[in-house]
Amino acid sequence: MGLIQRELERAGLVTAGISNLRQYTRRVNPPRTLFLDWPLGQPLGRPFALEQQRAVLLALLETITTTETPGQVREPGWAWLDGIDLE
Amino acid sequence: MARWKNRLLARLLARFPFLARRVTDSWARQVVVNREVPWTPLAKPLPRCRVALVTTAGVHRRDQEPFDMRDPQGDPGFREIADHTPAAELMITHDYYDHRAADRDLNVVFPWQRLAELAREGIIGQSAPFHYGFMGHLLGGHLQTLVRVSAPEVARRLLAQGVDVVLLTPG
Numbered sequence: 001m002g003l004i005q006r007e008l009e010r011a012g013l014v015t016a017g018i019s020n021l022r023q024y025t026r027r028v029n030p031p032r033t034l035f036l037d038w039p040l041g042q043p044l045g046r047p048f049a050l051e052q053q054r055a056v057l058l059a060l061l062e063t064i065t066t067t068e069t070p071g072q073v074r075e076p077g078w079a080w081l082d083g084i085d086l087e
Numbered sequence: 088m089a090r091w092k093n094r095l096l097a098r099l100l101a102r103f104p105f106l107a108r109r110v111t112d113s114w115a116r117q118v119v120v121n122r123e124v125p126w127t128p129l130a131k132p133l134p135r136c137r138v139a140l141v142t143t144a145g146v147h148r149r150d151q152e153p154f155d156m157r158d159p160q161g162d163p164g165f166r167e168i169a170d171h172t173p174a175a176e177l178m179i180t181h182d183y184y185d186h187r188a189a190d191r192d193l194n195v196v197f198p199w200q201r202l203a204e205l206a207r208e209g210i211i212g213q214s215a216p217f218h219y220g221f222m223g224h225l226l227g228g229h230l231q232t233l234v235r236v237s238a239p240e241v242a243r244r245l246l247a248q249g250v251d252v253v254l255l256t257p258g
Binding site: 001003004005006007008009010011012013014015016017018019020021023024026027028029030031039040041042043044045046047048050053054056057058060061064065070071 | 100104195204258
């Protein structure tokens with residue numbers, strides 16, 4: 001995913017991506033990243049957990065207004081069990 | 088048979104995080120390290136930006152050709168998804184991660200409905216008319232196709248729609 005992100009940024013778009021793979025992201029080096037140490041396949045959180053999904057999306061947008069160093073990874077440190085689970 | 092094995096592996100990785108870390112770190116070691124980072128500065132405030140989604144979670148419309156799961160190197164193409172496409176018209180084709188949660192609620196990997204809410208609240212200017220689905224887990228020559236053909240074509244389409252910001256989500 002980071003490879004696509006880099007090409008979009010190179011073309012003149014402002015990009016931010018979610019990562020659940022720390023080592024992969026370090027090597028690919030995309031411009032702005034929100035890292036969540038969560039299971040693969042649920043980057044926005046749990047199904048129908050609207051507030052959790054919204055919080056992740058807002059945090060991702062925040063990387064756009066707060067990242068000053070290209071390649072910086074923002075880590076809110078949210079544990080998988082945190083957040084609102086409406087299941 | 089190969090597809091069944093990949094799906095089983097995907098479920099095991101979702102169930103056992105320590106195993107997932109070991110396997111994904113081994114994938115990471117095959118990736119070329121990039122030192123330079125491309126950078127486009129934000130030119131206007133987010134409430135005036137048009138925002139698109141790009142996901143590598145294998146999301147596509149049901150009437151589009153599914154991502155190719157027979158090719159062990161994956162499918163380097165992309166699928167264009169109109170912003171207001173109803174959930175019932177979308178699906179995931181991707182054998183390399185456990186997408187049972189995302190099958191129930193696509194916002195888990197493709198938050199197009201959450202993005203529309205942020206647009207209505209004025210937190211962003213608007214959602215883009217089209218978003219783009221890819222599949223992750225590409226190997227071999229398909230990575231070059233992705234970087235040299237598919238990603239630049241999607242960039243061209245996004246710029247033509249007046250998109251300012253792209254949010255990328257994995258599977």
